[in-house]
Amino acid sequence: MDPNHSDYIYHLAVDVGGSLTKLVCFTKNEDHPDDGSQQQRDGPGRQMTAVKATGGGAHKYADLFKERLGISLEKEDEMDCLVVGANFLLKVVRQEAFTYMDGQKKFVKIEHSDLYPYLLVNIGSGVGMYKVDGDGKFERVSGTSIGGGTFWGLGKLLTKCKSFDDLLELSYRGNNRVIDMLVGDIYGGMDYSKIGLSSTTIASSFGKVISDNKDLEDYKPEDIARSLLRMISNNIGQISYLNALRFGLKRIFFAGFFIRNHPSTMDTLSVAVNFWSKGEAKAMFLQHEGFLGAMGAFMSSDKHGVQELLVKQAEQPNPVSKTQVPLDGEFNADQSIECIFYEA
Amino acid sequence: MDPNHSDYIYHLAVDVGGSLTKLVCFTKNEDHPDDGSQQQRDGPGRQMTAVKATGGGAHKYADLFKERLGISLEKEDEMDCLVVGANFLLKVVRQEAFTYMDGQKKFVKIEHSDLYPYLLVNIGSGVGMYKVDGDGKFERVSGTSIGGGTFWGLGKLLTKCKSFDDLLELSYRGNNRVIDMLVGDIYGGMDYSKIGLSSTTIASSFGKVISDNKDLEDYKPEDIARSLLRMISNNIGQISYLNALRFGLKRIFFAGFFIRNHPSTMDTLSVAVNFWSKGEAKAMFLQHEGFLGAMGAFMSSDKHGVQELLVKQAEQPNPVSKTQVPLDGEFNADQSIECIFYEA
Numbered sequence: 001m002d003p004n005h006s007d008y009i010y011h012l013a014v015d016v017g018g019s020l021t022k023l024v025c026f027t028k029n030e031d032h033p034d035d036g037s038q039q040q041r042d043g044p045g046r047q048m049t050a051v052k053a054t055g056g057g058a059h060k061y062a063d064l065f066k067e068r069l070g071i072s073l074e075k076e077d078e079m080d081c082l083v084v085g086a087n088f089l090l091k092v093v094r095q096e097a098f099t100y101m102d103g104q105k106k107f108v109k110i111e112h113s114d115l116y117p118y119l120l121v122n123i124g125s126g127v128g129m130y131k132v133d134g135d136g137k138f139e140r141v142s143g144t145s146i147g148g149g150t151f152w153g154l155g156k157l158l159t160k161c162k163s164f165d166d167l168l169e170l171s172y173r174g175n176n177r178v179i180d181m182l183v184g185d186i187y188g189g190m191d192y193s194k195i196g197l198s199s200t201t202i203a204s205s206f207g208k209v210i211s212d213n214k215d216l217e218d219y220k221p222e223d224i225a226r227s228l229l230r231m232i233s234n235n236i237g238q239i240s241y242l243n244a245l246r247f248g249l250k251r252i253f254f255a256g257f258f259i260r261n262h263p264s265t266m267d268t269l270s271v272a273v274n275f276w277s278k279g280e281a282k283a284m285f286l287q288h289e290g291f292l293g294a295m296g297a298f299m300s301s302d303k304h305g306v307q308e309l310l311v312k313q314a315e316q317p318n319p320v321s322k323t324q325v326p327l328d329g330e331f332n333a334d335q336s337i338e339c340i341f342y343e344a
Numbered sequence: 345m346d347p348n349h350s351d352y353i354y355h356l357a358v359d360v361g362g363s364l365t366k367l368v369c370f371t372k373n374e375d376h377p378d379d380g381s382q383q384q385r386d387g388p389g390r391q392m393t394a395v396k397a398t399g400g401g402a403h404k405y406a407d408l409f410k411e412r413l414g415i416s417l418e419k420e421d422e423m424d425c426l427v428v429g430a431n432f433l434l435k436v437v438r439q440e441a442f443t444y445m446d447g448q449k450k451f452v453k454i455e456h457s458d459l460y461p462y463l464l465v466n467i468g469s470g471v472g473m474y475k476v477d478g479d480g481k482f483e484r485v486s487g488t489s490i491g492g493g494t495f496w497g498l499g500k501l502l503t504k505c506k507s508f509d510d511l512l513e514l515s516y517r518g519n520n521r522v523i524d525m526l527v528g529d530i531y532g533g534m535d536y537s538k539i540g541l542s543s544t545t546i547a548s549s550f551g552k553v554i555s556d557n558k559d560l561e562d563y564k565p566e567d568i569a570r571s572l573l574r575m576i577s578n579n580i581g582q583i584s585y586l587n588a589l590r591f592g593l594k595r596i597f598f599a600g601f602f603i604r605n606h607p608s609t610m611d612t613l614s615v616a617v618n619f620w621s622k623g624e625a626k627a628m629f630l631q632h633e634g635f636l637g638a639m640g641a642f643m644s645s646d647k648h649g650v651q652e653l654l655v656k657q658a659e660q661p662n663p664v665s666k667t668q669v670p671l672d673g674e675f676n677a678d679q680s681i682e683c684i685f686y687e688a
Binding site: 017018019055056057059060077078079124125126142144145146147148149150152153154156157158160179180181183185186187192194202203204205206207208209210211215216219224231234235238239242243245246276 | 361363399403422470488490491492493497504523525527530531546547548550552554568575578579582586620
């Protein structure tokens with residue numbers, strides 16, 4: 001968040017996860033005349049004393065917040081917040097859900113009556129999978145420990161990359177065929193057509209390393225990053241599909257900070273869901289993918305009437321994306337919800 | 345196989361996989377009087393000209409075998425062989441299938457009438473999953489690229505271990521809590537009891553590495569190996585369970601050379617299946633886990649009457665296990681099927 005901005009923060013919620021803190025706040029621009037309302041003001045001139053908080057860190061750091069900042073964290077359940085956030089965004093934001101295939105992002109309008117049930121896959125450090133049947137009606141049905149933390153953790157050990165974003169950027173330039181054992185490597189360049197496995201299907205992630213007479217330094221970091229990304233995205237796509245199948249869910253929404261709108265992550269997830277479901281299930285993504293939990297915590301004490309708000313997205317320290325995503329309905333131009341994240 | 349042994353090899357089959365070659369042969373001991381039969385003899389005094397072969401390498405190396413050794417590989421389909429091998433072993437060998445929990449290996453007698461349907465999970469370099477409904481009746485229903493090749497490939501890059509077995513051995517002494525982000529790490533030592541996640545559940549494999557200010561050299565190789573093994577075994581267990589659930593299968597047989605009777609691999613697979621199925625499904629293992637394909641290829645031209653044979657297992661170069669596994673029925677003491685594997 002720009003520290004020099006002239007917005008008042010009226011209302012704030014945080015989602016303190018395993019590796020990132022996500023923040024959603026309601027701001028009102030100084031330059032606009034005050035509307036004279038009696039809303040509680042947490043901006044300059046008034047000390048903030050309580051903040052809605054979710055994620056594991058809301059428990060872990062509650063004492064620290066109180067002690068150091070004098071702020072009480074009002075804990076909201078992580079899963080409740082996630083689902084409330086997802087439902088809110090899917091219903092209220094006009095361009096929220098989209099498909100991604102072959103480099104094409106396509107927004108999808110989903111009728112409220114046709115939204116449920118769906119599978120929500122939240123990819124943070126780990127991965128949680130939720131079957132959502134309606135407002136407040138959901139169940140955690142599965143998950144996997146192979147998530148964003150695995151990508152970044154293994155990537156850090158293998159490539160010496162200094163940040164998650166560098167690693168993602170690196171993967172974009174890599175070639176996983178140097179690292180992975182493909183069906184064609186086992187079958188001498190041939191497909192195993194009997195079971196629909198083409199020669200380029202990955203038979204064994206990192207499997208080519210076995211027979212190479214090479215050390216870690218002999219591999220290009222970008223190839224390793226690419227292989228890691230393919231392995232993890234494909235696995236998440238597969239487990240998601242198997243859970244969607246189990247409950248007869250046609251739509252899978254992928255969210256969480258692992259994705260970061262990264263083209264090859266979204267492509268791999270989409271291809272995996274398409275491959276395993278033989279085209280029956282659809283991978284979808286959310287414009288505000290990382291902020292579901294924080295948004296849900298924010299909503300848990302909404303005093304502003306969300307239909308009137310504007311959602312915009314910003315990144316720290318220098319906001320790179322200020323695209324305003326219009327909500328269905330009316331809003332005041334001086335008011336907005338900002339979504340910001342901080343690294344641990 | 346001991347090159348100095350005095351057994352004649354009468355019949356041979358190979359399974360050439362992504363990283364290992366498995367061999368099954370029918371031998372007859374020299375010291376015993378010949379039974380005078382007119383069986384074709386591929387031992388000394390007779391040139392072997394054709395060998396039953398399966399696995400990707402049967403295609404990849406067919407020309408090489410012909411050119412260098414003058415041997416034609418008679419290719420048998422990999423999946424057919426796997427399933428024929430599994431069905432044969434499960435029906436004929438008295439102590440073949442066992443469960444493994446808390447360090448306890450328990451052989452299970454399965455009635456022929458109660459064998460089908462089952463899920464066969466073959467963990468080689470990659471992982472194949474097969475729904476088996478009877479003799480010759482099966483379907484490949486799933487698989488994952490995160491298999492033995494991933495364990496060994498990533499392990500080689502991360503630990504500088506020189507062999508798969510060294511890596512397994514190393515993992516036995518490691519502590520994955522140093523590497524993995526546990527639920528308790530996120531929740532400040534607390535469980536997330538609402539969804540049945542204890543504080544020791546792995547939330548993110550390799551996730552703790554994110555926030556550590558350490559390089560690869562600062563971690564103990566054994567801890568990394570342990571974390572890798574847990575990650576991969578747990579993932580295979582989970583995907584297997586989801587597929588068993590999908591088809592209503594109560595028994596999952598894990599086979600393939602990844603396992604190698606390794607206690608913590610079997611334990612993790614068992615715990616994963618038990619955890620995800622809430623005790624409904626059962627993980628089982630096979631005494632001749634690595635030889636299903638080779639055994640199936642061998643069976644495809646069996647001339648010896650399998651009920652009369654003895655199965656024993658040996659490893660190269662110095663056989664460590666000579667345990668004879670008695671078959672149901674009669675056999676001659678001088679005849680045996682040997683199971684041997686060679687590294688790529």
